[in-house]
Amino acid sequence: MQTYKAPVRDIRFSLETMGYDKIANFSQFEDYDIDTLMSIVEEAGKFCTNEMLPTNSAADQEGVHYNPETMEVTTPKGFKELWAKFREGEFAAMPHPVEYGGHGAPMTLAFIMSELSTATNKSFSMCPGLTQGLVDALIHWGSDEQKKTYLPPLISCEYTGTMCLTEPQCGTDLGLLTTKAEPIEGRDAYSLTGTKIWITFGEHDLTENIVHLVLARLPDAPEGIRGISTFIVPKILENGERNPIYCGGLEHKMGIHASPTCVMNLEGAEGYLVGEPHKGMKVMFTMMNAARLSVGIEGIALSEISYQTALAFAKDRTQMRALDPAKRDPNAKADNILVHPDVRRMLLNVKASTEGMRALSSWVAVNIDVGVNHPDEAVRQEANDIVALFTPIVKSYCTERGFWNVSEAMQVCGGSGYTTDWCIEQYLRDMRIALIYEGTNHIQALDLIGRKLPAKGGRAMMAFNKQITEFIRSNKDDESMAPFVNPVKEASKLLSDITMKTLMAKAAKDPEEGGAVASNYLNLFALTAIGYLLGQQAKVAMQREGKFYTTKLKTIRFYMENILPEVHSLAAIIKAGKANMMAFEVDEF
Ligand SMILES: Cc1cc2nc3c(=O)[nH]c(=O)nc-3n(C[C@H](O)[C@H](O)[C@H](O)COP(=O)(O)OP(=O)(O)OC[C@H]3O[C@@H](n4cnc5c(N)ncnc54)[C@H](O)[C@@H]3O)c2cc1C
DSSP states (O other), X not given: OOOOOOXXXXXXXXXXXXXXXXXXXXXXXXXXXXHHXXXXXXXXXXXXXXXXXXXXXXXXXXXXXXXXTTTEEEOOTTHHHHHXXXXXXXXXXXXXXXXXXXXXXXXXXXXXXXXXXXXXOHHHHHHHHHHHHHHHHHHHHOOHHHXXXXXXXXXXXXXXXXXXXXXXXXXXXXXXXXXXXXXXXXSSOEEEEEEEEEEETSSOSSSSEEEEEEEXXXXXXXXXXXXXXXXXXXXXXXXXXXXXXXXXXXXXOSSOTTSOEEEEEEEEEEEEEEXXXXXXXXXXXXXXXXXXXXXXXXXXHHHHHHHHHHHHHHHHOBOSOOSSGGGSOTTSSSOBGGGSHHHHHHHHXXXXXXXXXXXHHHHHHHHHHHHHHOSOHHHHHHHHHHHHHHHHHHHHHXXXXXXXXXXXXXHHTTHHHHSGGGSHHHHXXXXXXXXXXXXXXXXXXXXXXXXXXXXXXXXXXXXXXXXHHHHXXXXXXXXXXXHHHHXXXXXXXXXXXIIIIIIIIIITTOHHHHHHHHHHHHHHHHHHHHHHHHHHHHHHHHTSOSHHHHHHHHHHHHIIIIITTHHHHHHHHHHHTTHHHHTSOGGGO
């Protein structure tokens, strides 16, 4: 049984409290005030619930099909029709430039769409998600001709896009890749040869053409990561010929069964250089950064649908008697499971953390738009610093918590969660990959401590500290805010201590110390930042009337007292450092 209603009310509140008004004031977004934006979100929510959700479970059971003779891939029943409707709705075109057929909406809208579509059909939504990443990369790095040729059909969903990085010998370590790109004499084109693996939607039947963004090495390339270039490799060339980039097979995997994960063989395929030779990682990072935020949002999306499912189950299920006799139903043999504190604990863990992560992703999304469009250079810089700092945090924390949340929601449903009836087992399987792809979560943590924190003399961390300090200072005399300020103050002090005493003092001198603590440090950072953002939401909720706001305050209080204290156990483990893990000889594992 599938249960989902787009969380439109909470999305609106998140945008209202995370600074959407700043974006709506920019002249380029004058058509996207919050009411207009929310009417688009409502329409998108209806489309996702009415069209995408009904195909989700059946497509998971059917999976994708590979024909070894034609090397073609067929998507599950209903996907082609769904793609046509998705295209007709122009959902993917919303945040892209008008000159290439987009609607010029803020990027924030794209991230909201990403939540709704992932919640209702994660496999399907990966195809427009990757296409969006390719569009971003081409807008930033493509030549005028490449933009003219590829952006309109990608934005209109006539074509789809992929990201071809991984090879059998290299996943995390892209410096090991060996796919070759040789110049084609007399033409501004290259011939690419090599094998890519695990390429999402590398081959399918939704569109005639697929545009691959491929990492490869030029003949004179230096070794390692500094010798990688990026190429556009279309499946069908402009003259209508089939380019020799073929799907050699599909992976069998734990989840996202309706998303083809392809081996792609490049057999002298024609490609066109994007950006400068050997500077391909810059291009890929544009694509990957947007993709990393979207992957983080997958955690929010599947937490939300799992929460709604678990709640529907809980409201219906009676087992055992309430611990408090006064709460027992005298006319029944058993009480509804919502009387049990532990069922409430689990549901609220999921609800409060999901709403907190939505605040975090909305804040980062708004900062993306501010960072691109604000007229003041200093404001743009601060917004871009925040986005850079929080991209690995959103990717890693929201996926890790998302997986845990789906598991917690499954627990609420007991055996009915583990069997297929309520679909949570599918959400759990579909969720798991998000901790691995787009750079594993630990790689995000290394990015945070190794690149993002020290970048430009720690400027991003200083910007974040400035904001959190201002929140604490401006609310210190407001007693009603104490339950929402004091826990944040404590967590932020802990974060500062750990940053100074462990990261700067120990990890900067000994990289193994950094590697040992990075993942826990990222989670500590995320919990603190979410506390700060929810604290701001509490301030607004207090000034408004109605059930939504009183419930919001209770939810935030749950976060402050029942989730945020996780920072203390994380801090204790971080303080233990590398010693215990590195004490083991290899043969002792
Ligand atoms: C379903 C699916 C879809 C995918 N889609 C795509 C796609 O569309 N395009 C694409 O190019 N790729 C795709 N991938 C590949 C994906 O991005 C990689 O799996 C991922 O980057 C991890 O690489 P790996 O699997 O080779 O793991 P490895 O790199 O072998 O890592 C194994 C373990 O070692 C750890 N590790 C590695 N290096 C370090 C280090 N320096 N410090 C500490 N720990 C380390 C990792 O964190 C991990 O836990 C997909 C994979 C799957 C399964």
